[in-house]
Every structure is written in structure tokens, then in C-alpha cells.
Amino acid sequence: MKKRLVIGMSGASGAPLTIELLKQLQQYKEIIETHLIVTKGAEMTLEQETDYTLEQLYALADEVHDNHNIGAGPASGSYRTMGMIVIPCSMKTLAGIVSGYSDNLVLRAADVTLKERRKLVLVTREAPLGTVHLRNMYEASQLGAVIIPPVLSYYNHPKTIEDCNRHIVGKILDQFELEGQEFHRWMEK
Numbered sequence: 001m002k003k004r005l006v007i008g009m010s011g012a013s014g015a016p017l018t019i020e021l022l023k024q025l026q027q028y029k030e031i032i033e034t035h036l037i038v039t040k041g042a043e044m045t046l047e048q049e050t051d052y053t054l055e056q057l058y059a060l061a062d063e064v065h066d067n068h069n070i071g072a073g074p075a076s077g078s079y080r081t082m083g084m085i086v087i088p089c090s091m092k093t094l095a096g097i098v099s100g101y102s103d104n105l106v107l108r109a110a111d112v113t114l115k116e117r118r119k120l121v122l123v124t125r126e127a128p129l130g131t132v133h134l135r136n137m138y139e140a141s142q143l144g145a146v147i148i149p150p151v152l153s154y155y156n157h158p159k160t161i162e163d164c165n166r167h168i169v170g171k172i173l174d175q176f177e178l179e180g181q182e183f184h185r186w187m188e189k
Helices: 015-028 040-049 054-059 091-099 105-115 131-143 161-174
Strands: 003-009 032-038 063-065 083-089 119-124
Touching (some): 015 032, 015 040, 015 161, 032 054, 091 131
């Protein structure tokens, strides 16, 4: 049986990161099934930041869940998953996760991921960070989430934005013991 990985996409800037993540996860199609949940804000960001249509984004996932359907599989703890990635994670979504305000499927799935003690990775996007943002990231970390802001690395000598995106996605995949494509680790060749 394939392992399920839930991908939540909220309305912060960073839609190309979601696309890159879904593309890289396709190399694991034999063992991982991707379950995508997209917020209304993410739909708008996708249109503003990429040439992808919503249908093209959906085609990169194995299954797509309606964000309004809080009765979908990822809303239940008995629905086995290997965890969840929220990429990008808006400050609104972060606040909802921290407070347990589960009024949509992205938030409910994140809540379930935490309560079941599964891996929750939040790719938080905002700059500069305000005190409330920092406090919420701290609280999410205390609850068990891993916070991975998409911070650039330069030791890998990126030449393109795509190189930067691949490296960030590699750091995310590393949390699930998966190897990212063209991911260069510090001091490894």
C-alpha cells in the first residue's frame, strides 16, 4: 500500500514551490500518494505567480480534496498518512493551525496531523516577520510542527530561481527521509 502525503497550499506567495514539490514527489509514485488541498487564496496566488492553471496543478497530484469538505479523508485521524506539508503557509493559515481553528480542510488536516503526532512541515512565507508571526511559529514548533521558511542557500551555487526552488524542496523532502532532485547538502558532492 502506498503511503499518503497531504499537501496543503495556502494563499501566501510561493506557488512555484508547491509545483516543484509535487513534481519532485512524482519520482516516488510507487510508494507515495499525494493528496492536495488548495485554498481560495492559493488559487489566486497560483494565477498571479505562475503560468499554471488550476487543472494543471491538480494533475500533478494523485488526489485533490475540496478545501470546504471537512469530511474528506485527511480530516480524520484514522485516515493514515505519513504527514502533511503546508506550502506555502500563509500567516493566516499558521494562526489557524496554532489556535486549532479548523474551519476548512487544510486547517483540519493540519490539526489531525498534530494530534496524531505525525510530521507537519510548515513552509511559512512572510517578510518581514512581525511579533505575532514569530510567536505563532514558536507555538507551532512547540506543538510539534517543523517550520521551514523558504530561505535561500548559496553554498550550492544556484544559477536560477528553479535551482533555489529545488534546494528548498530538498530541505522539505529531507524531513520525510526522501531525497530531493538536485539537492546539494553542505560539504557533500
